[in-house]
Amino acid sequence: MKQLLILSGKGGTGKTTVASAFIKLSGAKAFADCDVDAPNLHLIMGQKCEPRRKDYFGMPKAEIDSDLCIQCNQCAEHCRFDAISVDSSGTYGIDKFDCEGCGVCEFICPVGAITLKPEASGELMLYNKDDKVFSTAQLKMGSGHSGMLVTEVKRQMKDAAGNTELAIIDGSPGIGCPVIASLSGVDTVLVVTEPSISGISDMERIIKTAEVFGTKIAVCVNKYDTNPANTEKIEEFCLSRGLPFVGKIPFDTEAVKAINNGMTIVDVDCRSGRAAREVFKNTMEVLSE
Amino acid sequence: MKGKDMKIAVLSGKGGTGKTLVSVNLASAADNAVYVDCDVEEPDGHLFFKPKVVSNEQITIKMPSVDDALCNGCRKCVDFCKFNALAFIKDRPCVFEDVCHSCGGCVLVCPEKAITETDRMIGEIKRGVSGSVTVYTGMLKPGEESGVPIIKRIMQASEADENALKIIDCPPGSACVVVESIKDADYCVLVAEPTVFGVHNLNMVYELVRLFNKPFGVVLNKCLDGENPAEKFCVERDIPVIGRIPFDTELGELNSNAKIVVRESEKYKDLFFALLQTIMKEVRHETVADSKR
Amino acid sequence: MKIAMPMDEKELKTNVCPSFGRAPYFLIYNTETEESLFLDNSAIASQGGAGIKAAQTLADNDVKALLTPRCGQNAEEVLSKAEISIFKTIPGTAQQNIEAFKAEQLSVLNDIHPGFHGHER
Numbered sequence: 108m109k110q111l112l113i114l115s116g117k118g119g120t121g122k123t124t125v126a127s128a129f130i131k132l133s134g135a136k137a138f139a140d141c142d143v144d145a146p147n148l149h150l151i152m153g154q155k156c157e158p159r160r161k162d163y164f165g166m167p168k169a170e171i172d173s174d175l176c177i178q179c180n181q182c183a184e185h186c187r188f189d190a191i192s193v194d195s196s197g198t199y200g201i202d203k204f205d206c207e208g209c210g211v212c213e214f215i216c217p218v219g220a221i222t223l224k225p226e227a228s229g230e231l232m233l234y235n236k237d238d239k240v241f242s243t244a245q246l247k248m249g250s251g252h253s254g255m256l257v258t259e260v261k262r263q264m265k266d267a268a269g270n271t272e273l274a275i276i277d278g279s280p281g282i283g284c285p286v287i288a289s290l291s292g293v294d295t296v297l298v299v300t301e302p303s304i305s306g307i308s309d310m311e312r313i314i315k316t317a318e319v320f321g322t323k324i325a326v327c328v329n330k331y332d333t334n335p336a337n338t339e340k341i342e343e344f345c346l347s348r349g350l351p352f353v354g355k356i357p358f359d360t361e362a363v364k365a366i367n368n369g370m371t372i373v374d375v376d377c378r379s380g381r382a383a384r385e386v387f388k389n390t391m392e393v394l395s396e
Numbered sequence: 397m398k399g400k401d402m403k404i405a406v407l408s409g410k411g412g413t414g415k416t417l418v419s420v421n422l423a424s425a426a427d428n429a430v431y432v433d434c435d436v437e438e439p440d441g442h443l444f445f446k447p448k449v450v451s452n453e454q455i456t457i458k459m460p461s462v463d464d465a466l467c468n469g470c471r472k473c474v475d476f477c478k479f480n481a482l483a484f485i486k487d488r489p490c491v492f493e494d495v496c497h498s499c500g501g502c503v504l505v506c507p508e509k510a511i512t513e514t515d516r517m518i519g520e521i522k523r524g525v526s527g528s529v530t531v532y533t534g535m536l537k538p539g540e541e542s543g544v545p546i547i548k549r550i551m552q553a554s555e556a557d558e559n560a561l562k563i564i565d566c567p568p569g570s571a572c573v574v575v576e577s578i579k580d581a582d583y584c585v586l587v588a589e590p591t592v593f594g595v596h597n598l599n600m601v602y603e604l605v606r607l608f609n610k611p612f613g614v615v616l617n618k619c620l621d622g623e624n625p626a627e628k629f630c631v632e633r634d635i636p637v638i639g640r641i642p643f644d645t646e647l648g649e650l651n652s653n654a655k656i657v658v659r660e661s662e663k664y665k666d667l668f669f670a671l672l673q674t675i676m677k678e679v680r681h682e683t684v685a686d687s688k689r
Numbered sequence: 690m691k692i693a694m695p696m697d698e699k700e701l702k703t704n705v706c707p708s709f710g711r712a713p714y715f716l717i718y719n720t721e722t723e724e725s726l727f728l729d730n731s732a733i734a735s736q737g738g739a740g741i742k743a744a745q746t747l748a749d750n751d752v753k754a755l756l757t758p759r760c761g762q763n764a765e766e767v768l769s770k771a772e773i774s775i776f777k778t779i780p781g782t783a784q785q786n787i788e789a790f791k792a793e794q795l796s797v798l799n800d801i802h803p804g805f806h807g808h809e810r
Contacts (some may be wrong), residue, residue: 117438118411118568123593144569145409145600147593166478166736187499204575209499210478248604249575251542255736258711280411280568281437284541292707303652305416305440312438312538321800333645334652360620367592367625474745480738483745485770492763495738 108137108265110274111394112293114317116309118280120301121329124362126277127151127371128383133391135275137268140243141289142279143229143256149243153369158232163244163256165228166208169201175220182212182221204249229256233263240267254284261289273394282312290316295323295394297353301330302337310341314350324350325393327386331355351393354386401559402679405581405610407566407574409597413589414617414641417651418668419565420444422585422675423529424658425668430557432550434577435567436519436534436543443654447524447531453553455546456515457498462489466510473502473511494541519546521553527659530557543567547576570600578605583679584612585638588626595625602635613638613678615671638678639671690753692718692790694783695743699727701784709757709764710739716783717750720791740764747773756786756795765801 113126123140127148130138140148169190171182176199183191183199190205191212201212203226213221228250234241242264244256257279264274276293279285290296296317300310310326317324326345331338338355345352361377372380406419420441423431433441460482462473473489474482481496482489493516503511518540522533534550536543554562566577578584584605588598598614605612613636616626620643630637641647647664650657657664694705695712706712711733717726728750732742740760744767747755754774768775777798778786789795 119413119589144571145411145597147410147596150592150596185500185504204572207497207499208478209497209501210476211499211501211504214476214501214504246571248570248600248607249572251572253571282538301412301652304443304654305438306652308440308443309438315538333648337652363591363620364622367590367623369592478736480732480735480742483741483748483767485745485748485767486772490767490770492738492741492766495741495763 108268108271108274109295109394110276110293111390112276112278112289112296112322113299114278114286114289114296114313115280115299116282116313117301117306120299120306121356122280122299123147123151123277124366124372125297125299125327125329125356125383125386126275128373128380129387129390130275131371131373132384132387133273133275135273136238136271137240137264137274138276139241139260139264139274140277141257141260141285142277143244143246143253143260143285144279146243146245148277149241151366151369151371152241154234154236154241156234156236158234161231162227163229163231163259164225165250165255166226167223168203168206168208168226169210169212169221170224171199171201172220172222173198175218177218177220179217181215181217185211185215187211231256231259231263233267235267240264240271242267253279254288257285257288258291261292282309282316286313286316290322293322295325295390297390298324298326299329300326300341302328302334302341304337307337307341307344314348323393323396325353325390326350327353327390328355330358332357351389353389353393354382356382356386402583402676403562403564403581404583404585404675404679405564405566405578406585406587407578407601408568408587409570409600410589410594411568413587413594414615415568415587416440416444416565417617417641417657418585418587418615419563420656421658421664421668422672423561423563424527424656425665425672426528426561428528429561429563430530430532430554432532432554432562432564433534434547434550434564434573436536436546436573437567439533439535441565442522442524442531442533444656445524445526445529445531447522447526447533449522449524452520452522453549454517455519455521455549456517457545458500458513459493459496459498459516460491460502460511461514462491463510463512464488466508468508468510470507472505472507476501476505519543521546521550523553530560543573544576547573551577551580570604574601574604575608578608578610581610583675584610585675586612586614587617588614588629589618590616590620590624590626592625595629598626598629602633611678613675615639615641617641618643636678638674639667641667690720691751692720692754692756692787693747693750693752694718694756694778694786695730696727696783701725701787702782704780704782705756705758705778705786707758709755709760710743712743715743715746717752718787738763741767744768744771744773747771754790756790757798760798760801762801
């Protein structure tokens, strides 16, 4: 199974818009949304069936039994994450957002009043119908573990997809853990960038990150007509680095409308859709090299 | 909370909606403001402000270090570590700094006191000036895991600038780094774009600010003609819409060239000044309401 | 000598697992006695540092060589400190890789990938 991952570095450049168009054009039977913090792909892919849901357990969190607690304050003194506080009645409690599940409080408590308990920090979802597999997840607010959950989303997709040829993965913004986790095992990365200073800066960092993994990298520019001069800069950058520039997509209010109506940009007749078809063709060529 | 000592956090569930546009320009529209960039993975504010840097501070976290001479090979440290940051190889414990969470547990469990801690640099904070704005930029060193210690420190450091309006540019999403950035905020500005993705993610930060009991209002950005799903979301839930920024190619171009629009355009100077007034009014109203309880 | 391979199933005639740190089992094969043993990989449930824990398991079981398609840099560090060689598997079953190893047809694994940073925050 070949995996095409769509990344950007900067948020809001059009990963999901492009990913959904590609899924439609390729007829890919396996796809995943690895933006577990803010998943969006399901809003356009319009799965008609109910997904199989599974709780995702991240690090366990500490819990204090106030009946046993002698209020010696040892736990709060040793907690490196400021996760333990006392309320006005003297009851000690753990802030679940801050707790990292390290176990120091459990260890240091002289009366065994603290235990680590499993805590669901997200939910995995798998849509499996009509031969198509769509894997996604939602991280609970305030949680960490996005990297681990991303790995689970991909594994869930691979396990269900079997021998299918192509999988398309919608990635998350940034360059951190969830992006690194999504890069593993991927053949080709398509970087979708926008022609702004921030966009270019973030594109350079995501390319650096992907290069470490030795994946093939292709670049395209979305909303290119918002700044043609910067678009040219990006094309020159790709040329100088020997990276395939697979095309550019114009800003298109029809695209916004299509997405808002739950459709991809290739489901309607619009300029961005037509440009996306070119980008798709060129990207597939890079993938099959 | 004193009159001018207000902390306003700007966040959105989704990237690219305009957090930095709004926070940079709100700070620039005020007489005297502090801009704090908490998006330590991808700080963008400094690209707009191009601040003259006045000081910088390295941020470190503690990493364990084993004294082999004292180690008795009991492996208690390896067994304790929840993050697998210690391995026992050829009769000695080895530390894996990049997965260590700096919890200090191994130091505590070692019966021979063979483990001590050393500092590891994970990023830095720069304090600079751009016009009437004091700019704090937090930067996580590429390859490091968590920006949370940097955000904690940048929030502390910016306390030094008293009697100034503080605008906090938050990271995208609603994960732990966002929680850390809004903890001390008096008011949260949620920036939304008129797309179904934008609304879906607006919902997440909406839940987050309610969970933390933060007063908040929504700024609708990139407004086009026709139905605005983000506006509809607000109307349905009685969420105050405190500002509207039109989709405007002039604005888009200035922004994509990292220009601060309130410094380039009268129209936008007025728009952001008005937005600032609205926010201050909303915050004062909240304070009054609070004191009546 | 003992060699190890990450496995998805406890069966020599099945394919080697593509991941080392998160393989469900390790095959420990003794090239002299031709005995095989399957160990559960406790690292599979780890939030982070799975490669480290997996490599620790091999070090604790006196393994001298690991046969794997991929290996992360943290695991590689543990393995090299423990003086365990790392060989790149050929596509195929554990049995096929054992034969290839015995015939000295396997090459040393050179490209080590960075950690997945898949842990909290």
